[in-house]
Amino acid sequence: MDQVAPAAPPEFSARQNDVLEVALRLLVEGGDKALTTAGIARAANCSKESLYKWFGDRDGLLAAMITYQSSKVRAAAGPGARPGREAFRGLLVTFAEDLLTVLSGDVSLALNRLAIGEAGRTEARLGGLVLKAGRRPIEARARSLLEAGRAAGHLAFTDTGDAYHTLYGLIVRDLHVRLLLGDSPDPAERNVPARAATAIDQFLRLHGADEKNAKGPGGDTGPA
Amino acid sequence: MDQVAPAAPPEFSARQNDVLEVALRLLVEGGDKALTTAGIARAANCSKESLYKWFGDRDGLLAAMITYQSSKVRAAAGPGARPGREAFRGLLVTFAEDLLTVLSGDVSLALNRLAIGEAGRTEARLGGLVLKAGRRPIEARARSLLEAGRAAGHLAFTDTGDAYHTLYGLIVRDLHVRLLLGDSPDPAERNVPARAATAIDQFLRLHGADEKNAKGPGGDTGPA
DNA sequence: CAAGCGGTGTACCGTACGGTACGGTTCCCG
DNA sequence: CGGGAACCGTACCGTACGGTACACCGCTTG
Numbered sequence: 001m002d003q004v005a006p007a008a009p010p011e012f013s014a015r016q017n018d019v020l021e022v023a024l025r026l027l028v029e030g031g032d033k034a035l036t037t038a039g040i041a042r043a044a045n046c047s048k049e050s051l052y053k054w055f056g057d058r059d060g061l062l063a064a065m066i067t068y069q070s071s072k073v074r075a076a077a078g079p080g081a082r083p084g085r086e087a088f089r090g091l092l093v094t095f096a097e098d099l100l101t102v103l104s105g106d107v108s109l110a111l112n113r114l115a116i117g118e119a120g121r122t123e124a125r126l127g128g129l130v131l132k133a134g135r136r137p138i139e140a141r142a143r144s145l146l147e148a149g150r151a152a153g154h155l156a157f158t159d160t161g162d163a164y165h166t167l168y169g170l171i172v173r174d175l176h177v178r179l180l181l182g183d184s185p186d187p188a189e190r191n192v193p194a195r196a197a198t199a200i201d202q203f204l205r206l207h208g209a210d211e212k213n214a215k216g217p218g219g220d221t222g223p224a
Numbered sequence: 225m226d227q228v229a230p231a232a233p234p235e236f237s238a239r240q241n242d243v244l245e246v247a248l249r250l251l252v253e254g255g256d257k258a259l260t261t262a263g264i265a266r267a268a269n270c271s272k273e274s275l276y277k278w279f280g281d282r283d284g285l286l287a288a289m290i291t292y293q294s295s296k297v298r299a300a301a302g303p304g305a306r307p308g309r310e311a312f313r314g315l316l317v318t319f320a321e322d323l324l325t326v327l328s329g330d331v332s333l334a335l336n337r338l339a340i341g342e343a344g345r346t347e348a349r350l351g352g353l354v355l356k357a358g359r360r361p362i363e364a365r366a367r368s369l370l371e372a373g374r375a376a377g378h379l380a381f382t383d384t385g386d387a388y389h390t391l392y393g394l395i396v397r398d399l400h401v402r403l404l405l406g407d408s409p410d411p412a413e414r415n416v417p418a419r420a421a422t423a424i425d426q427f428l429r430l431h432g433a434d435e436k437n438a439k440g441p442g443g444d445t446g447p448a
Numbered sequence: 449c450a451a452g453c454g455g456t457g458t459a460c461c462g463t464a465c466g467g468t469a470c471g472g473t474t475c476c477c478g
Numbered sequence: 479c480g481g482g483a484a485c486c487g488t489a490c491c492g493t494a495c496g497g498t499a500c501a502c503c504g505c506t507t508g
Contacts, residue, residue: 031345037496047456110344117341119406120334121255127406165397173393177400182343182351202390206426261466271486
């Protein structure tokens with residue numbers, strides 16, 4: 001199923017990167033309706049023929065935009081050594097801040113809107129691409145962070161994926177969907193550091209292993 | 225007739241409801257690309273002229289679909305009297321199950337995809353309509369539920385909206401966005417009752433007022 | 449210098465959609 | 479019974495988009 005591009009490195013030339021940048025700008029400014037091949041060619045001073053030569057078709061161009069953007073937002077690496085408790089909490093807060101910042105970004109929102117709008121139709125691969133190129137790296141970073149925290153004795157959980165989803169929910173809540181729908185959240189919700197700190201506090205109250213929580217997190221119901 | 229809409233009563237005739245039903249089916253089956261006026265007219269055995277007479281233009285039709293669908297999913301009313309602790313927990317679990325069920329529904333996903341895809345363009349009102357007609361009633365139900373729980377001494381929180389957002393995040397996590405992107409969650413995440421129960425357990429560990437949590441929830445950082 | 453390659457700009461084609469107009473039919477109401 | 483309103487089915491129009499073809503240009507390279 002994923003034999004589409006098994007070993008094709010999605011590396012683009014500088015010229016193509018420029019074109020992708022222009023396309024992203026157009027998408028952010030005008031939505032998917034403004035993202036026409038003619039419009040991109042005009043704004044990027046290139047020919048439509050070059051667009052099709054480079055990216056195949058419109059969907060290939062869209063996919064290239066996603067991979068290009070996600071390559072720019074490569075998540076920072078995980079922790080090297082075993083951090084202390086406060087340092088580990090700081091790592092979690094940093095992750096939360098990064099997550100909120102990325103998800104609130106104009107380009108991220110525009111690309112997610114594009115992929116979501118395209119999903120639901122038969123054979124829409126943009127959604128899967130966003131999932132794979134955009135979200136999986138973030139999840140991988142969080143998972144390694146969580147497991148490092150558990151190994152260092154700061155966290156208690158059984159299923160890493162479950163803990164990650166809980167962390168994600170506490171950080172993001174319904175903010176992402178509301179932003180995708182065009183809502184303008186109140187200023188308190190825009191305060192990324194405060195929101196991140198609160199979310200991590202809550203997460204540590206659920207899965208922290210330091211204080212009295214050591215008895216058992218109780219966060220898992222094993223339905224199988 | 226049972227609920228008096230503030231400004232414009234979005235009441236449609238039975239025939240128009242049938243048309244909206246067909247349109248929703250087309251949208252669910254084929255995505256927004258399959259939702260053409262000609263297609264709706266053909267599938268609903270009506271004329272395009274009637275569509276425009278009834279709904280104005282395509283956007284009016286889309287808006288009618290949203291209000292029609294949300295009117296069908298009117299959230300159940302809140303609790304009447306002061307429930308006991310276990311009964312209140314049951315109310316929370318029921319709310320969580322309803323929320324997960326609604327958000328995972330085909331029609332809800334399709335309409336959210338439509339509105340999200342349309343958002344980002346200048347003057348896109350569908351997103352705001354989904355927010356208003358679809359999410360606000362759910363939030364209102366949750367808020368009244370939360371405040372009833374606090375009044376009954378089962379919950380401790382200062383800001384209702386904040387508590388609601390935490391509850392929402394614990395219940396929904398990133399499931400909604402993943403579904404919107406076309407992801408197929410693993411079967412464990414499809415187990416609505418188990419997920420709801422876990423989420424409510426976690427929420428009560430953060431905001432429950434019964435046991436040792438009575439000392440202080442600590443869930444609020446007041447930045448201002 | 450000449451050949452060739454990659455790229456630009458533009459013109460072009462087919463298609464598909466939103467929206468409108470029109471003839472024919474049904475059904476209600478006076 | 480007759481008039482008219484609502485509506486269906488379809489044909490039609492303008493537009494705009496994806497995708498292709500082509501002529502021209504500049505730069506590299508032998």
